[in-house]
Amino acid sequence: MRRSILLAGVLTTSLTLAACGSSDDSTESTTDGAAGASGGLTIWVDDTREAPVAAAAEAFTEETGVEVELVQKNFEDVRPDFLAQVPTGEGPDITVGAHDWLGEFVNNGVVAPLEIGDKAAEFDEVALQVYTYDGQLYGLPYGVENVALIRNTALAPEAPATWDDMVAAGQAAGTPFPVLVQSNGESGDPYTHYPMQTSFGSTVFAQDAEGRYTNELTLGGEEGKAYAAWLAAQGAAGVLDIDTTYDIVVEEFKNGNSPFIIGGPWMVASFEGLDLAIDPVPSAGGLPSQPFMGAPGFYVNAQSDNQLLANEFLVDYMSTVEAQVALYEVGDRLPAVTAAAEQVAATDPIVAGFRDAAADAVPAPSIPEMASVWTYWGNTEAAIVSGKSDPAEAWDKMVSDIQGAIDGS
Missing domain, CATH: 3.40.190.10 (Periplasmic binding protein-like II)
Incomplete structure (x- = not known):
């Protein structure tokens, strides 16, 4: 958060x-x-x-x-x-x-x-x-407040259209990191990763016609599994890393070691002296990225x-x-x-x-059911990115565990 x-x-x-x-x-x-x-x-x-x-x-x-x-x-x-x-x-x-x-x-x-x-x-x-x-x-x-793609224009003059375009531009820049995305070790960071997840059509809870969240969990299904598979691939490629904590990603971006960082306005003061542009988080799954607000x-x-x-x-x-x-x-x-x-x-x-x-x-959901979500969600994403868990099996288990926690609360 x-x-x-x-x-x-x-x-x-x-x-x-x-x-x-x-x-x-x-x-x-x-x-x-x-x-x-x-x-x-x-x-x-x-x-x-x-x-x-x-x-x-x-x-x-x-x-x-x-x-x-x-x-x-x-x-x-x-x-x-x-x-x-x-x-x-x-x-x-x-x-x-x-x-x-x-x-x-x-x-x-x-x-x-x-x-x-x-x-x-x-x-x-x-x-x-x-x-x-x-x-x-x-x-x-x-x-x-919401996360976005913060871009160092000296290293990446143009906004990327897709996630893959961004990674390619980051690699072409010759910096140690093509993009910086914060995590929190084995606890993960589903808040920061949510724009990528929604680009696969996977959301956390259903919303009614007026945009209010219900207690219907929507993390499951093929959309969630597709996102889980993508997490595994990004981890295997070294694009995502669970050890890139908040302090690390801010320091690396500040020092010019990546053209891109996904983060919020709370980071900007740390980047004094850099020429920045703020772009939407590029889609990884083909649908619009939807950050939490x-x-x-x-x-x-x-x-x-x-x-x-x-x-x-x-x-x-x-x-x-x-x-x-x-x-x-x-x-x-x-x-x-x-x-x-x-x-x-x-x-x-x-x-x-x-x-x-x-x-x-x-x-960003503020319903009581969210208390049952964050830990399972973050731990599962981190286990998938690090290669410790099979993405489909881990995602299914996460959904089952969260639903059980909600039902028991």
Whole structure:
């Protein structure tokens, strides 16, 4: 999945803003705040997003008189802390988060539905889908992210039309790696590999007419076996390698050791000084490659006494073009609000490239059943690529194991 955000520690900053104006004074606290404890809003943010949220909070306080307290947290602590604190009446009114927490949050009763009304028309449709569960919206996206083909134009001037064309261009470039695709040892990385899988017509779960995932597993069938056979062939040819971890592929690409890397916007800052182009992941199986689209966003505490205020803050202050562009500027994620995305893409070809590469993207599933999928899926792909397992047999066993885990959950 996307690279986690690592922060050194936890800070708390209070924005004590009066109804008629704002104060420059701030206080520090050693707690994570209790929802509604002060009659205002408490928001958990990570270091990267603190400044844009603070700016929106100041405007909110000036216009409503409601005070906002920001609690800066290590992003990796947000999910477990929110799950632990909300049932006890603690935690924030609003927290920053990721869309793939949704199933767990809803099942544990810790998040409240959001009502955004006509504002929905202003958002990327897939960005809202990934925060929707059983037809109800539970999170407000502020960005979208997907993998694409990142190309070093000095080594590969033209975008490849197919996977085989890309490999041939990579070999012709004379670099140590024709293409770099991250894996995670024997755990694999099905998230990054999903565009190639879908190009064979193999998907993970069925979607209904409105694009919502059902619990019908679709990994099986001839399409899945064809993809498994392709994985084995790419591993045998040395194109794919389970030992190329995230850190390795980023370092090798940065050093000019491949013209191509499959990755997301979270990688781009590491490639300063390279002339880059962003292309769709080329098809390996003949059908369009469909990367997963994810969306960072915000959740509202189901136990908060201030749910209406929290909803108002997110819809009226974090959904503006100004706020969404500010979040992009600190985090390099294409805004989820369409007008903001268009504004950014008009001046940033890298962002525009990732947006274009998402033309066929599908929502990354956040249904609870995904918890039964990732480990089996990744382990099987890695075993096939490394040559340790017969592709057809391993794929069939994986599907059976996943279905059994879903049925038993």
